[in-house]
Amino acid sequence: MLEIKDEARGLISHGVSACHGCGLEIVIRKVMDALDDDVIILIPPGCAALFSGYCKETNVKVPGYQGNLENTAASASGIRAALKAKGNDHTTVLCFCGDGATVDIGLQSLSGAFERNDKILYVCYDNEAYMNTGIQGSSSTPLFAATTTTPGGKKVRRKDLTQIAIAHNIPYVATASAHNIADLQKKVKKAREADGPALLHIYAPCPTGWRSNPAKTIEISRLAEQTGCWINFEYEDGKVTINSKVKELKPVEEYTKLQGRFKALTPEQKVALQEEVTSNYNATMKKLQFMSE
Numbered sequence: 454m455l456e457i458k459d460e461a462r463g464l465i466s467h468g469v470s471a472c473h474g475c476g477l478e479i480v481i482r483k484v485m486d487a488l489d490d491d492v493i494i495l496i497p498p499g500c501a502a503l504f505s506g507y508c509k510e511t512n513v514k515v516p517g518y519q520g521n522l523e524n525t526a527a528s529a530s531g532i533r534a535a536l537k538a539k540g541n542d543h544t545t546v547l548c549f550c551g552d553g554a555t556v557d558i559g560l561q562s563l564s565g566a567f568e569r570n571d572k573i574l575y576v577c578y579d580n581e582a583y584m585n586t587g588i589q590g591s592s593s594t595p596l597f598a599a600t601t602t603t604p605g606g607k608k609v610r611r612k613d614l615t616q617i618a619i620a621h622n623i624p625y626v627a628t629a630s631a632h633n634i635a636d637l638q639k640k641v642k643k644a645r646e647a648d649g650p651a652l653l654h655i656y657a658p659c660p661t662g663w664r665s666n667p668a669k670t671i672e673i674s675r676l677a678e679q680t681g682c683w684i685n686f687e688y689e690d691g692k693v694t695i696n697s698k699v700k701e702l703k704p705v706e707e708y709t710k711l712q713g714r715f716k717a718l719t720p721e722q723k724v725a726l727q728e729e730v731t732s733n734y735n736a737t738m739k740k741l742q743f744m745s746e
């Protein structure tokens with residue numbers, strides 16, 4: 454009898470073509486591990502689509518669909534409607550999309566699905582740029598990060614995806630990170646049960662695009678939280694729980710010094726970035742605390 458090794462289990466097979474230390478590979482494996490095989494997955498063009506393959510060569514062991522960057526949420530709504538017409542209300546319709554596919558190109562389609570209250574589980578893995586096509590900046594790229602379209606460092610702030618989602622009054626919105634798998638998987642399970650759309654915004658370091666050491670992916674993910682560059686929280690039916698418990702923020706430089714995309718920062722930019730992160734952290738925490746009362 455063929456022995457199935459533990460590492461060969463799970464809904465994503467081994468041997469994918471992601472780069473070494475890819476945060477998104479960790480995230481997709483762990484998201485899928487938190488589900489069962491009663492899932493239809495939609496992956497738009499991007500790194501996840503490329504390494505997940507297609508037809509007989511796919512490594513995703515559930516039915517999948519790849520549409521366009523613009524319309525993943527709309528396609529998911531269509532699949533949900535078709536399932537409903539067949540009397541199926543149990544299958545999870547999972548969108549697994551990059552930040553470019555979410556905060557830029559697919560945003561109108563996502564907003565429509567939120568407005569209709571369609572029951573879809575939408576995961577945005579955030580590697581903070583359009584990685585698959587050559588590291589172009591997205592509206593999730595952070596201030597001063599260098600990409601191929603922002604070679605001198607991005608001049609403007611990133612969009613706040615979770616606040617955009619919350620403004621649609623959907624039942625479940627949460628952030629999670631590649632370094633905290635227990636928290637991530639707990640949120641995937643809750644999101645799946647939401648009575649309507651659920652958004653999970655997951656921080657996923659990209660050693661290739663961030664010019665970081667692949668061995669430091671988890672350390673960078675943890676530092677993002679410890680420096681206040683990323684905040685983990687959960688919004689359930691109007692109530693917020695803050696999961697990031699940082700007693701005292703570490704200096705942002707501990708995070709940026711591990712990444713080539715921040716290498717050219719001037720001393721003035723380092724000060725400005727620290728101020729921006731601190732003030733954004735304080736303002737976001739205040740907002741979240743207000744929503745948790």
Ligand SMILES: Cc1ncc(C[n+]2csc(CCOP(=O)(O)OP(=O)(O)O)c2C)c(N)n1
Binds near residue numbers: 498551558582583
């Ligand atoms: C409308 C449209 N514009 C551009 C492209 C080319 N394209 C394919 S994948 C991709 C990058 C997607 O970036 P993101 O969603 O952030 O995912 P990542 O590559 O970072 O995983 C782009 C721009 C496309 N497929 N459709």
Ligand code: SF4
Binds near residue numbers: 478580661662
């Ligand atoms: S470019 Fe980045 S996100 Fe894409 S596979 Fe490589 S490490 Fe992962």
